[in-house]
Amino acid sequence: MSDRSTDAAFEEDFKPRGTIAIVAMFVAMLILLWLSIYLILIVRGVTV
Amino acid sequence: MVLRERTDYEVTREDRRFVGAHLFVAIVALSVGSLFGPLQAFEWSGLDLYGLLEPIGLGDYYKGLTIHGVLNALVWTTFFITGFLTIVIIKGLGRPLRYPKLNRIGFWTMVIGLVMAAIPILMGAATVLYTFYPPLEASWAFYLGLTLVVVGSWIEGYGFYFTMAEWRKDNPGTRSPFIVLAALITMVMWQIATLGVAVEILTMLLPAALGITAGTDPELGRTFFWFTGHPLVYFWLLPAYVSWYGMLPAQAGGKLFSDSLARLAFWLFLLLSIPVGFHHQFVDPGIPIGWKYVHAALTYGVAFPSLLTLFTVVASLEYAARKRGGKGLLGWIRALPWGNPVVSAQLLAGILFMFGGIGGITNASYNVNLVVHNTAWIPGHFHLTVASAVTLSFFGVSYWLIPYVTGKPLWTTRWASFVNWTWFIGMLIFSNAMHVLGLLGAPRRTPLGEAPYVPEEWSGHLFRMSVGGAILFVGVVAFVVVAARTAFQKSRFAEGEGVEFPIAESIHDPQDTPEWLDRFKPWIIGTIVLVALAYGPQLIEQIGNAAYNSPLISP
Numbered sequence: 001m002s003d004r005s006t007d008a009a010f011e012e013d014f015k016p017r018g019t020i021a022i023v024a025m026f027v028a029m030l031i032l033l034w035l036s037i038y039l040i041l042i043v044r045g046v047t048v
Numbered sequence: 049m050v051l052r053e054r055t056d057y058e059v060t061r062e063d064r065r066f067v068g069a070h071l072f073v074a075i076v077a078l079s080v081g082s083l084f085g086p087l088q089a090f091e092w093s094g095l096d097l098y099g100l101l102e103p104i105g106l107g108d109y110y111k112g113l114t115i116h117g118v119l120n121a122l123v124w125t126t127f128f129i130t131g132f133l134t135i136v137i138i139k140g141l142g143r144p145l146r147y148p149k150l151n152r153i154g155f156w157t158m159v160i161g162l163v164m165a166a167i168p169i170l171m172g173a174a175t176v177l178y179t180f181y182p183p184l185e186a187s188w189a190f191y192l193g194l195t196l197v198v199v200g201s202w203i204e205g206y207g208f209y210f211t212m213a214e215w216r217k218d219n220p221g222t223r224s225p226f227i228v229l230a231a232l233i234t235m236v237m238w239q240i241a242t243l244g245v246a247v248e249i250l251t252m253l254l255p256a257a258l259g260i261t262a263g264t265d266p267e268l269g270r271t272f273f274w275f276t277g278h279p280l281v282y283f284w285l286l287p288a289y290v291s292w293y294g295m296l297p298a299q300a301g302g303k304l305f306s307d308s309l310a311r312l313a314f315w316l317f318l319l320l321s322i323p324v325g326f327h328h329q330f331v332d333p334g335i336p337i338g339w340k341y342v343h344a345a346l347t348y349g350v351a352f353p354s355l356l357t358l359f360t361v362v363a364s365l366e367y368a369a370r371k372r373g374g375k376g377l378l379g380w381i382r383a384l385p386w387g388n389p390v391v392s393a394q395l396l397a398g399i400l401f402m403f404g405g406i407g408g409i410t411n412a413s414y415n416v417n418l419v420v421h422n423t424a425w426i427p428g429h430f431h432l433t434v435a436s437a438v439t440l441s442f443f444g445v446s447y448w449l450i451p452y453v454t455g456k457p458l459w460t461t462r463w464a465s466f467v468n469w470t471w472f473i474g475m476l477i478f479s480n481a482m483h484v485l486g487l488l489g490a491p492r493r494t495p496l497g498e499a500p501y502v503p504e505e506w507s508g509h510l511f512r513m514s515v516g517g518a519i520l521f522v523g524v525v526a527f528v529v530v531a532a533r534t535a536f537q538k539s540r541f542a543e544g545e546g547v548e549f550p551i552a553e554s555i556h557d558p559q560d561t562p563e564w565l566d567r568f569k570p571w572i573i574g575t576i577v578l579v580a581l582a583y584g585p586q587l588i589e590q591i592g593n594a595a596y597n598s599p600l601i602s603p
Contacts, residue, residue: 011303014555016362016366016367017377018362018366018378019362019363019366022358023362026402033406034413037410038416041416
């Protein structure tokens with residue numbers, strides 16, 4: 001099989017599953033860190 | 049394929065030297081500016097080394113901070129970017145610049161501007177930090193110098209447009225090469241965005257510094273500044289994205305996952321990166337809260353092309369890694385060529401930028417911003433953007449671009465890898481400490497070593513921050529050594545050897561990309577309309593109510 005057809009087959013089969021997992025982890029980390037900032041501020045209480 | 053024919057174009061010796069001149073000025077600026085980084089960090093942890101610089105007139109904290117900010121954030125970036133985009137245009141289009149003299153005029157205008165701005169800074173006549181907010185006063189030469197740097201970059205941009213127009217005429221119906229389109233979008237965005245600071249300098253700061261007007265309007269000045277100030281971040285970032293999207297996949301052994309998504313992300317950055325400036329002015333009393341919310345919402349809009357970038361760049365890397373035999377849901381990451389410093393610099397920059405993105409989205413929320421505004425959080429954040437995503441990526445680009453323009457091999461792969469990891473580790477420590485200090489209320493732009501109010505709970509973080517700063521200093525010194533030894537060594541590539549210009553092929557034929565993603569007109573019109581809607585009413589009101597009666601304060 002030529003390089004070109006091997007490439008085409010690889011591209012046809014390629015699904016970026018790992019990428020989707022990384023994006024999902026990033027979004028989860030964003031939410032958690034964002035929430036943690038709010039929690040820090042709430043725990044600290046009202047400042048005047 | 050057309051792409052291959054384009055990349056075969058041999059860049060002339062003159063053009064290589066021209067690009068090299070940009071890199072030279074950029075790296076000299078980085079070297080000098082970085083000397084003051086650790087001094088800031090050490091001062092915060094109680095070790096004041098500024099006294100050592102007193103004999104040469106550089107013993108002032110704020111003068112040091114101004115030099116650090118102006119040279120690293122404005123000069124290193126602008127010169128590197130204009131040089132990098134020049135080679136992208138030439139090599140991407142496979143032709144010389146249409147009017148090379150025009151680009152040379154642009155470059156020398158920037159150099160003259162840099163010298164004009166640097167002299168008053170060094171003499172202590174422009175200690176106004178890189179944001180130069182009125183009513184702080186700098187010498188007229190500082191303002192004029194900065195204006196010339198910006199105008200010079202515009203002129204270089206015009207040279208790009210003429211070259212592109214000629215290519216379009218010769219290639220009707222052909223999709224423009226992605227890296228060229230992305231470079232031009234970056235320049236268009238920059239030219240629209242810098243109108244704000246141009247108006248601020250020419251109508252307010254320069255006349256006041258020359259004594260033509262009695263004072264300034266600080267509120268209006270800040271509005272003009274942040275019209276430019278936030279998109280300035282994208283002017284730094286987008287060239288790094290040019291490399292991440294258009295070069296890194298090839299360097300990692302793969303292809304660009306989606307040409308269409310890459311183009312869409314750049315167009316959205318053009319559309320959304322300018323009308324967001326009020327998120328830097330959440331605590332400014334003269335701007336109605338409604339407009340602050342409009343800009344806050346648009347700021348979250350920028351998160352969309354940022355997430356598109358995350359997806360497309362990582363997918364391109366996953367493609368490369370799996371082609372190299374990588375397996376597993378995440379195990380493929382190990383299969384990336386981490387031993388290649390060109391690649392590892394950009395991978396580590398991307399990892400740091402993930403944290404920068406999270407911090408950016410977080411501090412764009414109105415109530416969190418009220419807490420972290422003007423605290424150490426903010427420099428902690430922008431060290432993850434301009435000093436990580438941008439600077440570390442530019443280090444990676446330098447490792448192939450300096451050999452490309454000089455014809456000399458990289459000195460050495462091992463040292464370049466050392467730079468990358470040192471910078472990565474230093475920045476992790478430094479930026480984390482800065483973010484925590486910000487949440488604890490530590491103010492930015494303040495010599496904390498002299499402050500009597502520093503509580504005990506800050507001290508550990510201040511120490512961590514200075515350790516991170518010291519590691520970063522080692523990293524930047526090593527980078528300058530690598531760059532200098534590469535450029536000035538005697539040995540050259542042997543005949544037939546050299547660096548290949550990296551252009552990533554797309555998995556799908558770019559010719560299949562929809563035409564609306566290759567057309568400037570609708571996107572530029574959309575950008576102008578959105579900017580007019582988001583800024584117009586407030587600018588009319590602020591200009592109508594402007595009172596140039598705030599006297600200048602010379603620091």
